[in-house]
Amino acid sequence: MIHNPAMECMPREEMRKLQTERLIKTVKTCYEKVPFYKRKMDKMGIKPEDITSIDDITKLPFTTKYDLRDEYPFGLQAVPMSEVRRIHASSGTTGKPVVGTYTQNDLDNWAECVARVLAVGDIGPGDVVQVSYGYGLFTGGLGAHDGAAKLGAIQLPTSSGNSEKQIMLMQDFGTTALCCTPSYALHLAECIEKSDTVKAENLKLRVGFFGAEPWTWGIRRELEKKLHIKAIDIYGLTEMSGPGVGGECQYQDGTHVWEDMFYPEIINPETLEPVAPGEQGELVFTSLCKEAMPILRYRTRDLTHLIYEKCRCGRTAVRIGKILGRSDDMLIIRGVNVFPSQVEAILTEFPAFSPQYFITVDRKNHEDTFDLDVELRPEFFSPNPAKQMPFIKPLYDRLCSVMGIKPNVHILPPNSIQRSTGKAKHVNDKRDFSNWR
Numbered sequence: 055m056i057h058n059p060a061m062e063c064m065p066r067e068e069m070r071k072l073q074t075e076r077l078i079k080t081v082k083t084c085y086e087k088v089p090f091y092k093r094k095m096d097k098m099g100i101k102p103e104d105i106t107s108i109d110d111i112t113k114l115p116f117t118t119k120y121d122l123r124d125e126y127p128f129g130l131q132a133v134p135m136s137e138v139r140r141i142h143a144s145s146g147t148t149g150k151p152v153v154g155t156y157t158q159n160d161l162d163n164w165a166e167c168v169a170r171v172l173a174v175g176d177i178g179p180g181d182v183v184q185v186s187y188g189y190g191l192f193t194g195g196l197g198a199h200d201g202a203a204k205l206g207a208i209q210l211p212t213s214s215g216n217s218e219k220q221i222m223l224m225q226d227f228g229t230t231a232l233c234c235t236p237s238y239a240l241h242l243a244e245c246i247e248k249s250d251t252v253k254a255e256n257l258k259l260r261v262g263f264f265g266a267e268p269w270t271w272g273i274r275r276e277l278e279k280k281l282h283i284k285a286i287d288i289y290g291l292t293e294m295s296g297p298g299v300g301g302e303c304q305y306q307d308g309t310h311v312w313e314d315m316f317y318p319e320i321i322n323p324e325t326l327e328p329v330a331p332g333e334q335g336e337l338v339f340t341s342l343c344k345e346a347m348p349i350l351r352y353r354t355r356d357l358t359h360l361i362y363e364k365c366r367c368g369r370t371a372v373r374i375g376k377i378l379g380r381s382d383d384m385l386i387i388r389g390v391n392v393f394p395s396q397v398e399a400i401l402t403e404f405p406a407f408s409p410q411y412f413i414t415v416d417r418k419n420h421e422d423t424f425d426l427d428v429e430l431r432p433e434f435f436s437p438n439p440a441k442q443m444p445f446i447k448p449l450y451d452r453l454c455s456v457m458g459i460k461p462n463v464h465i466l467p468p469n470s471i472q473r474s475t476g477k478a479k480h481v482n483d484k485r486d487f488s489n490w491r
């Protein structure tokens with residue numbers, strides 16, 4: 055179902071007009087109400103009047119997570135606190151959290167965005183939407199919750215964790231839609247497999263809305279098979295509101311971005327210039343409707359590409375390809391760029407292995423080391439190393455050829471890699487960069 059055809063299927067020229075109108079307003083607000091943006095624009099010699107079309111967006115300054123940290127907590131806010139209705143935050147990689155504040159309109163728009171994604175799974179009255187994203191400062195829980203409410207669905211706010219209870223409620227309350235991180239969904243699927251009382255095929259579960267971390271096609275196939283559902287990708291970030299900046303349609307061929315609210319660009323992260331259409335680079339967003347904390351050209355660090363062709367679903371909203379990873383998650387191992395998600399993609403090619411993995415990077419005798427813990431599925435596992443060899447060799451060869459590095463692969467017994475209830479942690483980089491180079 056298309057929740058808001060007027061916006062989701064708007065002809066491009068009309069969309070550009072709307073974006074132009076909204077950008078002009080946003081830039082004016084930023085300049086007049088947020089000293090940080092006035093300083094930045096003055097330094098670049100740009101006035102709000104210089105922005106007359108959406109194409110002028112490239113004249114505007116970027117905003118980075120360092121700017122958000124420097125302006126912590128409310129330096130980027132454009133309204134008085136009396137107009138703020140909610141505060142969320144996400145744990146930044148270092149130091150202070152990234153803060154998002156919302157007016158009532160911001161909350162309404164956010165619910166609208168999430169509703170557009172949930173509507174892809176025909177969510178409506180009578181549906182039980184189990185929200186197993188964490189509730190709290192993290193935007194996942196309340197974001198999904200408000201989106202489900204907007205569609206008149208039944209909200210089941212289980213939050214994350216306590217997997218046995220999640221599964222019991224899923225069965226007893228007739229959950230039809232599950233919202234959580236793909237890694238937690240995988241964990242729940244494993245728990246269901248092990249359960250004596252609950253069988254996936256007897257559940258009413260129909261669809262899952264998974265996001266907040268990169269996930270591969272292999273994981274999608276696994277979730278769809280194990281849970282008997284359609285797995286829909288939902289994308290978002292605290293800086294733009296939270297989940298629902300975009301989501302997949304039923305064709306699962308890229309994530310539609312709600313362009314009437316968020317303007318996406320792809321830049322080369324080194325030159326900061328726009329890349330050629332369709333090329334891979336860093337995703338940058340400008341908010342077009344946010345009141346409390348409007349943001350110009352936010353550098354997400356997410357690496358992807360834009361797809362402008364009209365989608366089979368009828369939506370004209372631009373799509374982003376699967377997020378390859380974050381530029382700040384990229385590991386440089388002996389000079390080679392490695393993304394943890396590559397490991398996941400490779401693992402899911404080998405049916406004997408579970409998709410769980412953990413990478414430990416270290417530096418010994420001035421050389422980087424890359425240790426990869428993986429698990430064989432119970433039916434393939436043997437503690438006898440000789441019996442593991444036939445499985446390790448092809449995996450090792452594939453890792454070497456795709457990633458260009460030679461990992462030390464360790465096979466662990468089933469279920470020994472730590473499962474996560476939220477965003478999965480896949481890497482421990484023990485290298486001390488303080489006296490490097």
Ligand code: DLL
Nearest residue numbers: 144194265266267268288289290291292296297377
């Ligand atoms: O993760 C918001 C969210 C909650 C999205 C629930 C989807 C579902 P942050 O904690 O600020 O917000 O993290 C944002 O997570 O820049 C991406 O790197 C990553 N991310 C979010 N969704 C996806 C996705 C929430 N579908 C950061 N695929 C983003 C890949 C994702 N990465």
